[in-house]
Amino acid sequence: MRIGRPVENKRKAWLAFAALAVMLLVLPFATEALLGRGWVRIVDFALLYIMLALGLNIVVGYAGLLDLGYIAFFAVGAYCYALLGSPQFGLHLPFWIVLPLGALLACVFGVLLGAPTLRLRGDYLAIVTLGFGEIIRIFLNNLNAPVNITNGPQGISMIDPIRIGGFSLNSTHELLGITFPPVHLYYYLFLGVTLLVIFVSLRLEDSRIGRAWMAIREDEVAASAMGINTRNIKLLAFAMGATFGGAAGGLFAGFQGFISPESFGLTESVMVVCMVVLGGMGNIGGVVLGGALLVLLPEALRHGAGPVQQVLFGKMLVDPESLRMLMFGLALVLVMLWRPAGLWPSTQRRRELTPGAGVAHQEQESVYDASK
Amino acid sequence: MTPRSDTLLELTGIGKHFGGLAALSDVSLHIRHGEIYGLIGPNGAGKTTLFNIITGLYQLDEGAITFDGTAYSHCKPHLLAHAGIARTFQNIRLFANMTALENVMVGRHLRTRTGIWGALLRNAAARAEERAIARRARELLHYVGIERPHQTLAKHLPYGEQRRLEIARALATEPKLLALDEPVAGMNATETESLKALLQTIRASGITVLLIEHDVKLILGLCDRVAVLDYGKKIAEGLPEEVRQNPAVIAAYLGGAAE
Amino acid sequence: MSLLSVENLKVAYGGIQALKGISLEVAPGELVALIGSNGAGKTTALKALAGLLHPAAGKVSYAGKSLHNIPAHQRVRDGLALVPEGRGVFARLSVEENLQMGAYTRNDAAQIGSDLERMYALFPRLAERRAQLAGTLSGGEQQMVAMARALMSRPKLLMLDEPSMGLAPMMVEKIFATIREISTQGVSILLVEQNARLALEAAQRGYVLESGLIALSGVSGELLGSDAVQRAYLGGGREPAGSFSLKTRD
Incomplete structure (x- = not known):
């Protein structure tokens, strides 16, 4: 019996994995059939936000550095793509150059933000990063005079769609007798990048670098006393997170075809932080869940609130748009009350609740309180 | 010499x-x-x-x-x-939400080298180093006399073992002092x-x-x-x-x- | 009649029983020691008595009334004060402000003023430093602040958690001399201490807690003389684990 177990578990794991893969592959078609094509576009956005949330998770979840201006890196990646691949300057550099370039530029900005804030922690760091995010947005808003670079509040339009070789994602393709509209193609590209980001996150989490991040999160002084160069390791976290944000930004610009500073405001930064915290800080599954929910839930409320009211009351009582934000806020508060560690907390946090962890929890608590 | x-x-x-x-x-x-x-x-x-x-x-x-x-x-x-100075803290400063094993593994940070690429690619060298870090950390936990499961979160260890874990973590850096x-x-x-006996053993090993x-x-x-x-x-x-x-x-x- | 009586107190935490049913008593004016190794449940017991943890079972009565469902702040009002392990002084408040916080449950301003002076008489060191921020005091002085703060609530029963921890020998002597003095003033004291000898020498009676159960109890002198206590808490040899050399390098 016992000997057969691991094999059986392995087979189960593979089956689950295969089922998940099939599900992810048919998801755009199923979504289109059930909810319409508009929803496939929403799913694409969800994937972009999941990438952002995963990037921020490295900074907030692993290294414990609260960054409220994270959307700035998204903006840097998006504008890099837009400026180098649109009629704005008449440049039409290929996707495989502008996307990595955007990620790299965001990485540089990550270090630029990280360097002066190394001594800050917690609320102080949050305020500085918040300022940084706003500075980037205001720059983008005002870099249209005296030399027009960003086109100011009008934003940049007619951005080149993503084209890999001769294969443009902006036109419908037929493969093996199946028709793939553009939103489906973007879905597969975003899915691939998201999976790559998940892979990178997983590998980093369980590594010497990941442990160093977590050590800094837990106790920076002790980490430095253990020989960790906290400056470099924190900069690395900022740089990695920013790189993911920049890459997501490039994809966003190519997907949307139009960007303006409005898409990179404080609300978006806060949204990404919410995804990480609500999903479960430091746990990749939780962050993915948080990202998906926070994009899909408001949309569901937007589309669902009207019809539900019609059915229940026979007329429209509250404007769905205002109801949407109200419900959304309420949902956030409720989740944080019921599951303060997030919907899907990291194994570390779950482990705290499992028995066998030691008799003397309470004896320790006061000692920790005293030291903190 | x-x-x-x-x-x-x-x-x-x-x-x-x-x-x-x-x-x-x-x-x-x-x-x-x-x-x-x-x-x-x-x-x-x-x-x-x-x-x-x-x-x-x-x-x-x-x-x-x-x-x-x-x-x-x-x-x-x-x-x-x-340079070879390791320390413990009066108020116990463990990495509270990391396991006992991970705490000691962090202590190995400065004597190991795997960087971003090693972590991402997990090549033979990176895997070997990771195994060596974990093995060394387990040895050290045993050395200081922590018998609880090594997956126990540091903050859930009894007080006395937290003190010992801090010593194990410090020893992992291969200190001279x-x-x-x-x-x-x-x-x-x-x-x-x-604990006195443990300190005598540590001194006897040349630290x-x-x-x-x-x-x-x-x-x-x-x-x-x-x-x-x-x-x-x-x-x-x-x-x-x-x-x-x-x-x-x-x-x-x-x-x-x-x- | 006893001031505090605990019957079969059980506290569970995260699926683990930290206290598996302990019973103890403290008579008015008595100084009782609770000793035991780390993780035996001593702090848990004090926290449960102070109302900071909810017991799974058991009866606790204080001054003839059940403490069931009485919240922590009400217990302080009723004269049950805890000096927590690690002191827990308000670091950014001055010594005097800390002491005034101890009288938070009272509203007799004149009496509070005279009690402050009594505290400064009991701890002359604090009188010198009444305007200093508590966080900048030495460990021993912080312990004094924590004790004086608790006394400001005019407790009938003072619970002390590890008052000697991290203190220099002379400071330990001073603190214990003060504990004895507080006891002679008629305040009942339940003392949790790692330093078993010191605690039993100060106390009239003692309880030995082991893995969540009372293993022994009795008059202090008897406990001090008992073989089991000698062996377990007053120092006996034990060989450490570990046989490999630290010199091996990977």
């Missing part, structure tokens, strides 16, 4: 001020290779301040420090850890005895130990030499017996415990 000096750590004329207050003034001492050196004194005498200066958490205002033949005065904690800030605070006599303690019995029974601080000044230094009978030390610190 050049004959190495007898002294591992030498402090000369150390001074440190906080605001207008002199926390330390003109403290000089030297610690020899392989000894257990005790630092005692009343609460607030400046022992932990001196510790923080030695380990780079505080910058000194006056004086000079030589460790293992190299002079330093303004040095970052992580570089000192590289192990600096312990009140390692037996809050332990009863039996637990203290067992020099610097110890802040209030447990007079432990200091007398364990240390080769003892220095006494009071109001930021060194008021006595010498063999434990000498220090115990020093009238200034009895007046400032030992009181009735001298008998």
Whole structure:
């Protein structure tokens, strides 16, 4: 019996994995059939936000550095793509150059933000990063005079769609007798990048670098006393997170075809932080869940609130748009009350609740309180 | 090989001020290779301040420090850890939400090399290093006598084992000097005895130990030499017996415990 | 009649029983020691008595009334004060403000003023430092602040958790001398201590807690003389684990 177990578990794991893969592959078609094509576009956005949330998770979840201006890196990646691949300057550099370039530029900005804030922690760091995010947005808003670079509040339009070789994602393709509209193609590209980001996150989490991040999160002084160069390791976290944000930004610009500073405001930064915290800080599954929910839930409320009211009351009582934000806020508060560690907390946090962890929890608590 | 000096750590004329207050003034001492050196004194005498200066958490205002033949005065904690100084903390500063094993694995950080690419690609070298880190960490947990599952979160270990885990984590950095800030605070006599034996084993393996303690019995029974601080000044230094009978030390610190 | 009586107190935490049913008593004016190794449940017991943890089972009565469902702040009002392990002084408040916080449950301003002076008489060291921020005091002085703060609530029963922890020998003597003095003033004291000898020498009676159960109890002198206590808490040899050399490098 016992000997057969691991094999059986392995087979189960593979089956689950295969089922998940099939599900992810048919998801755009199923979504289109059930909810319409508009929803496939929403799913694409969800994937972009999941990438952002995963990037921020490295900074907030692993290294414990609260960054409220994270959307700035998204903006840097998006504008890099837009400026180098649109009629704005008449440049039409290929996707495989502008996307990595955007990620790299965001990485540089990550270090630029990280360097002066190394001594800050917690609320102080949050305020500085918040300022940084706003500075980037205001720059983008005002870099249209005296030399027009960003086109100011009008934003940049007619951005080149993503084209890999001769294969443009902006036109419908037929493969093996199946028709793939553009939103489906973007879905597969975003899915691939998201999976790559998940892979990178997983590998980093369980590594010497990941442990160093977590050590800094837990106790920076002790980490430095253990020989960790906290400056470099924190900069690395900022740089990695920013790189993911920049890459997501490039994809966003190519997907949307139009960007303006409005898409990179404080609300978006806060949204990404919410995804990480609500999903479960430091746990990749939780962050993915948080990202998906926070994009899909408001949309569901937007589309669902009207019809539900019609059915229940026979007329429209509250404007769905205002109801949407109200419900959304309420949902956030409720989740944080019921599951303060997030919907899907990291194994570390779950482990705290499992028995066998030691008799003397309470004896320790006061000692920790005293030291903190 | 050049004959190495007898002294591992030498402090000369150390001074440190906080605001207008002199926390330390003109403290000089030297610690020899392989000894257990005790630092005692009343609460607030400046022992932990001196510790923080030695380990780079505080910058000194006056004086000079030589460790293992190299002079330093303004040095970052992580570089000192590289040089071979490891420490524990009076208030226990473990990585509370990491497992016991991970805590010690963090201690291996500075003696290992895997970077971003190694972590991402997980090539043979990275995998081998990761295995070696985990193996070493398990050995060290066993060495300090932590028998609980190594997956237990640090904050869920009993108090005594947290103290030991801090020592294991410090040992993982392969120190030449192990600096312990009140390692037996809050332990009863039996637990203290067992920690004393552990410290003797550590010394026997060639690691020099610097110890802040209030447990007079432990200091007398364990240390080769003892220095006494009071109001930021060194008021006595010498063999434990000498220090115990020093009238200034009895007046400032030992009181009735001298008998 | 006893001031505090605990019957079969059980506390569970995260699926683990920290206290498996302990019973103890403290008579008015008595100084009782609770000793035991780390993790035995001593702090848990004090926290449960102070109302900071909810017991799974058991009866606790204080001054003839059940403490069931009485919240922590009400217990302080009724004269049950805890000095927590690690002191827990308000670091950014001055010594005097800390002491005034101790009288938070009272509203007799004149009496509070005279109690402050009594505290400064009991701890002359604090009188010298009444304007200093508590966080900048030495460990021993912080312990004094924590005790004085608790006394400001005019407790009938004072619970002390590890008052000697991290203190220099002379300071330990001072603190214990003060504990004895507080006891002679008629305040009942339940003392949790790692330093078993010190605690039993100060106390009239003692309880020995082992893995969540009372293993022994009795008059202090008897406990001090007992073989079991000698062996377990007053120092006996135990060989450490570990046989490999630290020199091996990977």
